[in-house]
Amino acid sequence: MKVFAGMFATLAVAVAVVPMWLLPKAAPAQTAVVAPASRAEHHDTPKVEVFLGYSRFGTVSNNTVTGNRMVGLNGGSASVAFNFNRYLGIVGDFGGYDDSQLQLTGTGVNQPLVVNSSGTAYTYVFGPRLSFRNQSRFTPFAQVLAGGVHASAVTVNGCAGAGCAVLPVQNSFAFTGGGGLDIRLTHRISIRAVQAEYMLTRFEGVVNGISTGSSASQNDLRLSSGLLFAFGGKQLSPPVQLACSVQPGTLFSGDPVTATATATNLNSKRKVVYSWTTSGGVVSSTDSTATISTTHLASGSYTVSGHVSQGDHVNQKAGCTAAFTVQPFDPPTVTCSASPSNVMPGDSAAITAQATSPQNRPLSYSYTATAGVISGTTSTANLSTSGTAPGTITVTCNVVDDLGKTATATTSVSINTLPVAAAPQTRELCAISFERDRKRPVRVDNEAKACLDNIALELQRESAGKLVIVGNYGNGETPKMAAARAINERRYLTQEKGIDAGRIESRVGSASGRTTTNTFVPAGVIYNQGDSTAIPQP
Incomplete structure (x- = not known):
């Protein structure tokens, strides 16, 4: 119990020597909504770390080395580390140990003997520490410390007399080298899972309770474990992150591209500065949205890079990149x-x-x-x-x-080839029958006039042609009857319809019946007279 009381006293002394400016200051009263802590939170390097734990010395191979007073000791240790940055710090290590058993050597009738004893030892070593901090909960470290050991007189329990003080009060140089692993539980508290160190001491040999004045090297192993308390650091906000996007992702030369940067984990109290660069085109913007001009830009793939900053710390900066493609123009x-x-x-x-x-x-x-x-x-x-x-x-x-x-x-x-004009042909028009009126067999009646009216229209439409009227006679008639029929038709056309008489030729045909035939003869066409004969024009 004396050793543990001394260990706590040592820790109190170590904490007392911490400069007040390294300890966290009281913050003014304020109301804030704080997100629950998670394993992904980021932490700043604490300025001071105080360790309190259990320690044990001993290596079987060195328990008989002359002057080795540290083998088998149990106790506690405390240390104070001042961190210059996230990697380098300086450490003061203090320990108190109880010497509860003593191994006595001897020969012959005085065989080696282990007896209960009373004594203490205190270590005080100082030196640099190198920590390998990252954003995880685990922090391995290595350190090299030098200082001294103060050992009290050791007496055999249950022994009376001057010879019971088998080891005198001694002081020795001490050197340690080793490392350990800290596991963070909260922002302020960690577990030191293990601290393993080699310790070199230079105690003098002792004969009959008196130092011989001749020192030797003792090699021991110290193992420690306990709690670590952090002061002066602060929990950092997660690093700024930035994501980029472009619209459109595929375009033609001359089309504008809009790039958008989305930042997260920004500090609302600090100024946000955006900047942009591009591998092709001309970018213009100073905020979270940029426009890239692609005028005269050749077809191909390009990138635009965004950057956001709220300070010089690595966690206060972020960048992102997005790609866009200029495709060749399609032909018309x-x-x-x-x-x-x-x-x-x-x-x-x-x-x-x-x-x-x-x-x-x-x-x-x-x-x-x-x-x-x-x-x-x-x-x-x-x-x-x-x-x-x-x-x-x-x-x-x-x-x-x-x-x-x-x-x-x-x-x-x-x-097309011009068509060959067809030779004009004569064509037969309507024929007239004189069978209806036996008393006046050459008279042009109404039915005959209807036929002649159509013939007059035809002659008017085709003014270059002429009309051939062939009168015929029936049984018991003479050709004069045929001529009279032709002449009466001609008279009707010239006098009633105004047809030029020079365009009408009258002829006498055969004894085929009491009729007349009317034939239109185009200009330049010769009428086939057949067996008809012309009637002299009046």
């Missing part, structure tokens, strides 16, 4: 048509080119033809076939955009 398309597609020699045809650019580039038009003359520089052109022989003409419609991308289409125009 065109169809070609002709109206009409069949013409007579010398006629013209209208050519129409229906062209589109998928990206609405400006278009220019031109035309070629295998024959004839074509003219036009817009979406329509004119094909003249003057002087062109009958056949098929192939017309090509050409279109080109402002980037030099082209498209062509063809159509055809057929020039």
Whole structure:
């Protein structure tokens, strides 16, 4: 119990020497909503760390080394570490140990003997510590310390007399080297799972309770475990994170790109600074949204990078990258048509080119033809076939955009052969019967007049032709009756219908019946007289 009381006293002394400015200051009263702590939280390096734990010395192989007073000791240790940064600190280590058993050596009748004893030992060593801190809960460390050991006199329990003080009061140089592992439980408390150190001491040998004045090296192992208390550090906010996106991701040269950066874990009390760069195009912005101009940018893949900062600390900065693709422009398309597609020699045809650019580039038009003359520089052109022989003409419609991308289409125009005019032919018109009126067999009655009215219209429509009237006679009649019928028809047409008498020829036909036949004779056509004879004109 004396050793543990001394250990707590040592810890009190260690804490007392901590400079007050390294301890956390009281914060002003305030109301805040704090998110529950999680394993993903980030922690700053504590300025001071105080360790309190259990320690034990001993290595079986060194328990008989001359002057080794540390083997088998149990007790407690405390240390105070001042951290300069997250890696390097300086440590003061203090320990108190109880010497409750003593191994006595001897030969012959005085065989080696282990007896109960009373004594204490105190260590005080100082030196640097190297910690390997990260954002996890585990912090391994290594340290090299040097200092001294103060050992009290050791007496054998139950022994009386001067010879019972088998070990005198001694002081020795001490050196330790080793490391350990801390596991954080909370922001302020950690468990030191293990601290293992080699310890070198230089106690003098002792004979009959008196130091010989000749020192030797003692090698021991110290194992410790306990609690670690942190002061002066603070729980850090998680690092700033930044995500980037672009819209659209695929575009054509000249189209704008909008990049958006979304930052998380920002400190609302600090200024936020955004910056942008791009591997292609021109970027303009100073906030979370940027515009990239892709004018004259060649097709290919490019990236835009965003950066956000709220300070110089690594956790206060973040960057992100997004990709966009400039695709090549598509060529235009065109169809070609002709109206009409069949013409007579010398006629013209209208050519129409229906062209589109998928990206609405400006278009220019031109035309070629295998024959004839074509003219036009817009979406329509004119094909003249003057002087062109009958056949098929192939017309090509050409279109080109402002980037030099082209498209062509063809159509055809057929020039027809002029038809050969058919030779005009005589044609028979309506015939008139005189059988109805036996008393007046040459009279032009109403039915006859209806026929002659149609004939008059025909003669008026075709003013270059003439009419041949052939009168016929029946049984018991003479040719004079046939002539009278023809003359009466002629008189009706000239006097009643105003037909020029010079365009009407009257003839006498055969004894085929009491009728007249009327034949229209186009200009230039010779009438086939047959067996008829002309009637002299009056």
